Amino acid sequence: MGTATAWPLTDNGHTVRLIGTHLDRHIIESCIEQRYHPKLKRQLPEDIRPYYVEDIAQALDGADVIVSGVNSLGVHWIGRTIGPHLRSGQSIIAVTKGLEAAEDGTLRILPDVLYDELPEGVRDEVKLAAIGGPCIAGELAGRRQSCVVFGSRDGKAAEHMAAIFRTPYYHVWTTTDLVGLETCAALKNGYTLGVGLAAGLLEREGGVDAAGAHMHNLAAVVFAQSCTEIERMLQLMGSTRAFAYWLPGAGDLFVTVQGGRSMRLGKLMGQGHSYEEAREIMEEETLEAAFIVQQMGKALPNLTAQGLIAPDDFPLMRALVDTVVHEQPIDLPLDAFAHGGI
Amino acid sequence: MGTATAWPLTDNGHTVRLIGTHLDRHIIESCIEQRYHPKLKRQLPEDIRPYYVEDIAQALDGADVIVSGVNSLGVHWIGRTIGPHLRSGQSIIAVTKGLEAAEDGTLRILPDVLYDELPEGVRDEVKLAAIGGPCIAGELAGRRQSCVVFGSRDGKAAEHMAAIFRTPYYHVWTTTDLVGLETCAALKNGYTLGVGLAAGLLEREGGVDAAGAHMHNLAAVVFAQSCTEIERMLQLMGSTRAFAYWLPGAGDLFVTVQGGRSMRLGKLMGQGHSYEEAREIMEEETLEAAFIVQQMGKALPNLTAQGLIAPDDFPLMRALVDTVVHEQPIDLPLDAFAHGGI
Secondary structure: OOHHHHHHHHHOOOOEEEEOOHHHHHHHHHHHHOOEEOOOOEEOOOOEEEEOHHHHHHHHOOOOEEEEOOOHHHHHHHHHHHHHHOOOOOEEEEOOOOEEEOOOOOEEEHHHHHHHHOOHHHHOOOEEEEEEOOOOHHHHHOOOOEEEEEEOOOHHHHHHHHHHHOOOOEEEEEEOOHHHHHHHHHHHHHHHHHHHHHHHHHHHOOOOOOOOOOOHHHHHHHHHHHHHHHHHHHHHOOOOHHHHHOHHHHHHHHHHOOOOHHHHHHHHHHHOOOHHHHHHHOOOOOOHHHHHHHHHHHHHHHHHHOOOOOOOOOHHHHHHHHHHOOOOOOOOOHHHOOOOOO | OOHHHHHHHHHOOOOEEEEOOHHHHHHHHHHHHOOEEOOOOEEOOOOEEEEOHHHHHHHHOOOOEEEEOOOHHHHHHHHHHHHHHOOOOOEEEEOOOOEEEOOOOOEEEHHHHHHHHOOHHHHOOOEEEEEEOOOOHHHHHOOOOEEEEEEOOOHHHHHHHHHHHOOOOEEEEEEOOHHHHHHHHHHHHHHHHHHHHHHHHHHHOOOOOOOOOOOHHHHHHHHHHHHHHHHHHHHHOOOOHHHHHOHHHHHHHHHHOOOOHHHHHHHHHHOOOOHHHHHHHOOOOOOHHHHHHHHHHHHHHHHHHOOOOOOOOOHHHHHHHHHHOOOOOOOOOHHHOOOOOO
């Protein structure tokens, strides 16, 4: 996803320096030698300059905007890695989606986790932002119509970055509700796992029946409950509740359930695999969905103990926690859904 | 869908009399002679008794609950047809989804249209209700997990009916916000047409590209804007805004975009067919999606003239009206989406 943003950027006349992590050496090698990105399966636009991570100082030198494309687990690493090279006035915009629960269960958005990793002298001198909304990287790099939301607590910074990225196919809204935006972006991965369960349960119960019946009704219930719980969480965080049914919530969830790792994990677990088994089957993959469910497994008891939510609030996420964290068989408590929410 | 409700009803020990309209003679014939429903592709449960429409008086005699499964266009007909046979204390629950615009553009929900068609002596003596939420008929008849909402202005009547229908696979919530429920149920057909456009536009632009890019991002934007406009309409009608992101809104829209006529119509129009052309291609089908867009084509100018909405509110539905009613080429005004809503 980080790389995909290079398409609108170079189309707008900017030069993009593409830095791979130590896990991406083969990608950068291909980008340098063949000008071909093997994951996006596309030739690179001319104005992309690929760099190995050793050359990060050179790559970051003079950059106006730094796009961070590492996953949730890499946010600490990237903070420590780019920190020493940051200059006042630079902006960092993250495509990373995630919420991290502190030891006491308090939820924190990743831009704030990143902030903590940056050197004290410079972290208040850079602008931090994040991208939310429904955007599959391969489609953006294919210049397909995409609509996203840039969030930053500094509204001017968000608008400034949006103006740099906007093209006729990359439509950018802005918000100062960075917390709400990141909350949606993070939760949707966990809830996608939930929607994916239906496809696995269908297989476990013998697949599409002779009359052609799938389990779309069940998937839709999980989808709706997901939006409802996202709205509830936005409300709790004092965030923009309308995000639940706009691009960051329903929109991003909709695009994410079209395929990908979180759906695959859900399907495997729906088939009856434990989380550990599913993780083994998918061993090469980063499981953002499991990460956010684990974080919520720390946060929900904390919120409940504080009296901020009732023990039966977030019944779907609690069921996901029971399955992913506590290794219990899947049990979607349909009759508890929307309890108190409507 | 009307027939599918016979599965939970007979599972609960009720007898169901299944009446076909004059268009359904071949279905009823098959149900009588082979105990097989050709559209649902299933053998009928024992306690279903099929009837031709001529025998409607006999079929309705002593019925506690009448399930109306006719489409939006048939609601006037069914009102006039069952009217003379109704008895005080009976309940009518509609699976029909639709809003109808009066001559002056005022929107009315179908249970109210039905009410007007019923004889004056009895219409205040029967309970009117409707079913919303994500439920594909073939899945319900396959006893797949399904969650729906029964709406009636009479909360006790809604609860009474819910208790009759509820099974371990058919989960029923109730609401007295019948208007909000029906508004969601109707609008979702029109908005499904909008989501379907993306699949057609993809084909028009050469299909999935060499790197595997679909147009899911665009479909997701339309999905999100649909939820946002449904929320806006609920707000305008003084209805339950949370429906937008719960079963009646996002949930029902999600299940409807999994396939069916409204998606097919959208895809055909996305490919470049005019509405008239698409209608010819689909000539055997009832186009609920077009019906609701046409109704909104009457209602939106009315709401705008009254000052209840701004001329740029509901940009997606206005674009659908332009295409379906005014035969203009498709032009999704992405940059106008969510204008003012967020």
